[in-house]
Amino acid sequence: MATRDEMANSFGAAAAAYEQGRPDYPVEAVAWLLEPAGAHPRIVDIGAGTGKLTRVVAELVAGAGAEGRGAEVIAVDPDAEMLGELRRSLPSIRTLIGTAEALGLPDESVDAAVLGQAWHWVDPVAGSAEIGRVLKPGGVLGLVWNIRDESVPWVARLTEIMKGSNAEQLMADGGPEVAAPFGALTARTWQWERPMTRAALSAMVHSRSYVITAEPAERERIDGEIAGLFDEIGAVGDATVSLPYVTHAFRAVKA
Template sequence: MNDAQAGIHHSAAGGYALGADSYVRGRPDYPAELGDWLREQLGLAQGKTVIDLGAGTGKFTPRLIATDARVIAVEPVPEMLGKLSVSFPHVQALSGTAASIPLPDASVDAVVCAQSFHWFATHAALAEILRVLKPGGKLGLVWNLRDASIPWVARLDAIVNRVEGDTPRYYTGAWRNAFPFDGFGPLAEQHFKQPHTGSPDDVIVNRVRSTSFIAALETGERAVIDREVRALIASEPALAGKEVVTVPYDTAAFSAEKIAV
């Protein structure tokens, strides 16, 4: 484990190192409406600088690039950061964590945590984010979540959640315990719908495989999950025998401003 990985959850350090390829293939994109949200709520535009914190393989990075802001990616898992650097060679990519961001004080206009804040939802991380934000800078938190109001999606989630162990997850709401935090204003919340369409292997099987704690399982345990997921696909009329399927997602977006304390 390198210095940047020290202190990050074992599921993230191990699972994302092993599952980087599945992450690229299986993770859904983000809704186009987030482009307006990034500009209007976070103020991203040409001349601004934004950190993609916990950037992973760069799944969210194109949304930030499209705002014309300067993007700096920060990620502790080398395998993930390597894939980001190949995909986006013009983006500055730094090894670091939320508790140790390798940038000067008051140097960025926004910090965005896409699909990542639940991993480091601590006061120490928020203090470090405040350190690098300029006065009036914005924090953005974004998650894609399968819509479990659909019965077969709820059954899929049950297969996944059974083996989550102590892994932090967005759906538990535990990340909210980091707020309120002195130095940040209140969280503003918005939601967007996002369909994830593709082959069952990509949007269901590889999406499950890309889950950190599943990627970190022993080979035999991963095979059990694979079989259960494929059995669900085969038994569900909306999925069985289909070359292309759609998994419904809800995208949750939160923003907060750095204020004087």
């Protein structure tokens, strides 16, 4: 089995699958994350990947009429392949190679820092300190995850086949932790469903770090078992099935 670091750095090998298979974030959840950031915020999306969260943040900023009045969205990720995928759909977004622990941004230069599906790869003490450095006083740190709703039997079977993730384990263990200069996290959840074709479901499976880094025999097992499951639930051809999600959002303000 691959190490944690190998999994964390594996996504660029499946950037196209990630873009196709992973969901965007509910607008309501992202708006809640950004509430403390003010009217015309400068926002950094850390671990931006292919832009799943960046896209929603940018749409919210533009929808608030803030474009051209000091608002800006910056996407940071350690993987050039992931950022390349982001730039294909979001060519106007500034991108930087970096991590939560080493952002390469000036002190007190942003109003909000958000991480989608990413904090479980971050050292919470070092990441909190670095993000705190680049946030203005009163700036907000927002963390968000889309987690499949495994109370639905076929979704639980899907997880059994493709194995759980570090993100799911973090939620099961009680959720994320942050350190100075942030206080306690405030949390909210949203439940929703995403219509998905067989191709999109397969891409989602193939975008997961466990599957990307699995040995060929293990990938073959996974592909065979998900094919059988997708047949059972009617995900055949262009037919769609609804994949239920719970979005977990957390925010804290810089002290």
